[in-house]
Amino acid sequence: MKRLLPISITLLITALAGCGEESDEPPVDGRDFDAQGFSEPAPYTGRVIDGYLHNARVWLDMDGDSQYTPGPMTIKNQYGTEITLPNGEPTAMSGEDGRFSLDISELVQDPSVSPDIDPREYPLFAVTLPGQTLEQTRMGDVPLKDAYMLSAPPGVRNVTPLSTLVRLRREIGVRDLTATTTELADALGNVNLVSDYVKSGDHRAHAYARAFARFMASQFPETSARLLRNGDGRERFMSEEGIFLLGVSFVRHALDVVKVVDEAASQGSYENIDVDELVLPEVRIELGDPVILERQTVFARGEGDELPASMSNLSVSAELVFDYSEDGRVESITAHGCMMPSLREMARLINAQGKIADTGTQWMPGISLSQQSAIFYEDEGPDERLIFDWENRRATFETTTTCHPGLAASSSLGGTAAISYKWDMVDAKVQSLTATSMSGDRKEVLEPDYLTVSLPSDDSPVAFLGFSRLVDGVEKEIVTLSSSVESCEPDDAEFSLAVTDRQPFTVAGSMPQPDGFSSLAIEFDTRYGHPRPLRFGFLDENMASTPGVNSTEGFDWAFYYPSEVSTEFVDDQPNLIATAYLNRYGGSRACGREFEREPSAAYARVSYSYQRLSEYLTGLVE
Template sequence: MSSNIPLRILLSGLLGAGLAACSNDSSNSSSGSSTTMSGKVADGYLAGARVCLDLNANQVCDDGEPSTTSSSGGSFTITNATAEQIASAAIVVEIIVGETIDEDNPGTAINKTYTLTAPAGYGFVSPLTTMVQNEVREKGVTPDEAKASIQTRLGTSVDLEEDYVAGSDGGGNDAAEFERVHKVAQVTRAVMQQNIETVTQVLDGANVSFEDVLALIVSQVLEALETIGTAVDNSSGEFDADALVDSGVVDDAGIDPSVVEDDLAEREAERNASSVSIAGVLSGGGSLHFFESDEDNGQVSFYYGTVSSGGGSSVTVTDYRYNSSNGLWETQASESNSEQTCILSSGSWTCVSEDAETIAISGDSVVVSRGGLSVAQETISGIAVSLTDKRIQTYANDEYFSLALDPTAKFSTNATGYKLTFTRSNDYYELYKDNTASIADCWDGTANTEGPWAPTDTWCNNAFTRTGDGNAQTDGNAAAALSELISANAAVSPETPEDIKGTDLYGNDKSWLMEFVSGGTLNFYPFSYGEGGPTLGSKVSGSWVQKTVDGKTILQFTLPELVAAQGDFDRYDRVQFFTVHEGYVRRGYVAKAGSSSDDEWVFNDTARDDIKAAFDDDLLVSLVACTAGDADAALIGALDTAATGCSATAFISDDVAGKSLTSDFGIFTFAANNTGSYFGELGDDGQKYLDFTWSIDGSGYIVINTSTPNGDGTTLYLRMNIAKVEQNARQVSVVTLGLEADSEAGLDSASGDVRGEVWNIR
């Protein structure tokens, strides 16, 4: 059940009351005997917050759900829940504005709302566990996978389930790191509060799903988590999370008000999407179109592909490339790819080109086969969303396409978007083979051709041994037997990679040494090379097993979540193995059974045509600000001088009416009736929402007039004069003069700063 509520309710702290109607949801009923669960909630410890089990997964504490109120020290105990509910329901914590106290600021009730969550079973709920739960909901990963991903972004090994307040006060070896994580949580909380205010102002009381709002807010914080961590590390003096956020150093974590409505509309559309038979779409004469781009040495190329029925059960894929010289999308022949994947099937390794896929309609399913092998098949299913009247740029799958689309263009009637899911029915084993022309071409042409660390053949897939004898000169031989990777005993206090027997693992510019210890323990040691030589980090342990699969001896292991996250391994590439093939040990992956999605939109014919019509590769080139006339404390004449020097042209109403212009300090939204609104920074007052009137004067300038109360009961009058230098569908280059005065008449003689800027249009 989703709950659509006015966002203003968030600010009043009345979420529970506003959602009382949800209490009749059948998912709230309890079965079995009641038990208890206890834990703590924190930014700093939170006393007086509502804590519940989110039985209907709407990220809100509804009446009828097992709940309690936290006490001093952030402690809570839920007593009216079943063991099944505790094991399966996420935890939600709601701040009660005016009542909840953050013990980092004792004696002062919190005056801005926010919501915290955590996966089922967590005993500690914080802004960091909120990010963990958001990853679980948004990406369908496990809590451990989500936690490892966030630990990687923060550069910490601290367990996010642990109480960082107690950890930082405990005086242990990790106290300093717990304190750092606590500060990150404080900044995250401050950003979440600010983002809720932004969304509330932009939507102005519109009914939206709170679960979509919270997901949008937390996802934005996640994207900027590394920035937040760096800001915390660089802070000095007495730490103040709110002041740090207000300083602008973590602005990347802030919601972009210009796209809030579109982002929420996309989330709602996907949540309300309907399942669709992809086989039915294709066999009924429809097509699926996907758009992508590629950048090479600063040159961007644009492509789209069309998947359609080839008659009978066959499915064809046609590729098109945009020719910028003539403005046409031209058919492109498939490019050859020498790289191969070797799949274990019927007791042998069958090597096929990485792009050797066949697609066919089979009954109600669309089936993708790798190299025609039945063991390596995926079934495609999907959901469909009506895109009618939705902004095209919102559904762009990558950065370059987004920049090359008219931001004001919308999809037409009957435009449809699809998201596809690919399901493997069984596990299969695969080795990679670069299949280069020569050994020297391995590793993008950087491989040694002889001596240690030299590939033995054009597979370019050797496991190289480290002997663990402390001598680097004995390392680097290509292993010929699995036993060469296995150590009888684990290394004791190793200081360099040369002290450990095993082999190396690389991923995302990270390096680990893998130590396979007899008995099944696998230790991963991160290592790097600095001025003082190689250094080892703290080990992460896992396990390995040797088994026979389809007649082949396999040494199989699963990457621990933290290693997988740091190496940026796809969750379906985390089960790996070594095996001997053609005389040498090779590394491979287990393609696990299950479902996955690339989380990208594909489109029907109508939507494809809309996208092509909105596409303009000239929009990739950003306009340049004309700053030659910049001046401080200047009168209106200085704007005239700057406009003339910049060869400004006159605005017309159609340039802005019905559009929004986004500067680096705020967003101006222009209605067609010469009214509008501004949301953004306003001097030292932080962010404000203001209504304004606008007109175009005799000089062709846009003139915006508004006012805002001063703290002393008087009124501050504001005016923005905007001259147009250059404009395209995506941006406008302007010269501005901002004025303020204590009376409306005083604006005529006021002075301000003249600035050349480039604003975005939507």
């Protein structure tokens, strides 16, 4: 295991004052020593505080995984020397007045091997045990009902909700509250974030700390809390990624919590605030840290405004940026340039409760081929936005462009929506998705057909649904997927992408079908555990009628993925599209073949960019 690099802090004087009973005299035998003023025999002491917390698990996190690690464990010092700690990370249970004492005798090293290890280079962590940890109050000891985690920056030995905020902001890499001016720093004012606020009688700091603890407890997963309730805090109760996401969420919402506390204090005093009665933010969080689609870049501007065009002559016409909440749900999709929301993709996203990672293939393109899109893209600022209201089963599409004939453009986003959407659910599935233009002259309804869905047959996300699409009451398009799938072995097992399965489908309805638009099938590569969609044909009247678009045969979407040995390949999410191409419909093709190389010309190319949810949320922190 590797330890984190030491983190410099500006609070050492405050942190070290009054924390230890240890001597400041250096060793008398001349051993090498990392930190001046550290003496090896004394224990490493401090306090765990919300109020003072008795019987909380405390440890020195030396491997950077935010959980207790038993021995034997190996770390590296700053010179790269491996050091084994037979008993693992120093740990103890807090006692009366929250005091703890860690045995750090194993940090003393043979000077011929390594300098002694200074515990002040590592953060302290603590976790409460529901039903076991006691908070000391004026009314006596009160058992805590909930679990939550506390920590402190390296060298700080008062482990509190406030010190947790300081450490997390530094870990995330945002501006230090002690060294800069931010709205949160201004709101906290002159509160000492690493002090023993109980001993000093700082009621304001104590009120913030109690509210922070309650917020952190509200997000702590019940499965982890149950494990701690029956354990002693040395269990592996959560993933490292999950703990990090909890921290990011706390940092993001700390200012909101402070404002709630200040509002309550404005009606009395900080000392008399009943924290249990405060209405704190309720934030759901996805602790699995999935990879999520961050943006799509659309290349659909052709030379002379004519499409299709060669790859060298296709330039950027739009960029779609995806916005998320902590639980991985899409809150909105913002276009610089123009987009064309797809009812089919919206239905898949709704069935995944808005969590785009649960759709498998994340948001197959819904683009506009209007050459005006590039003009709007080149202007500064967003041009269109699709906004989801998950609680009320509604969405709206706003546009300031002239890319969509028949849709009224607003002068700015946030005004009157061009299209409103609503959906009805039965058994957690969309039964109907209705799009109504705000002018009221067009109503489009998508009704999914769950009897005909695409691969796979297990519980993995399906890439396609059969559906009926009605426009103003007329069945415009009826897509029916066959339950019979043609499977085959690839001609060469070394193909990077191969068509291993073909699922036929038919298209009916009043939409005119061109000659040759037949023998339709969705093509898949099923070699990676989850079927990867490769190609499917479709009709789109809006695309076909766009000025400058030469299309009489229908269209194909073709999808390309990173190879299994690529650094961009995600083992547990193998269906993340790297690039999509919009082509002419190419007719029926053989199963087992190597999937076609990327085309030299197309109507559009769409490139995908992804992030971990934790990376995305970290980027939103002030």
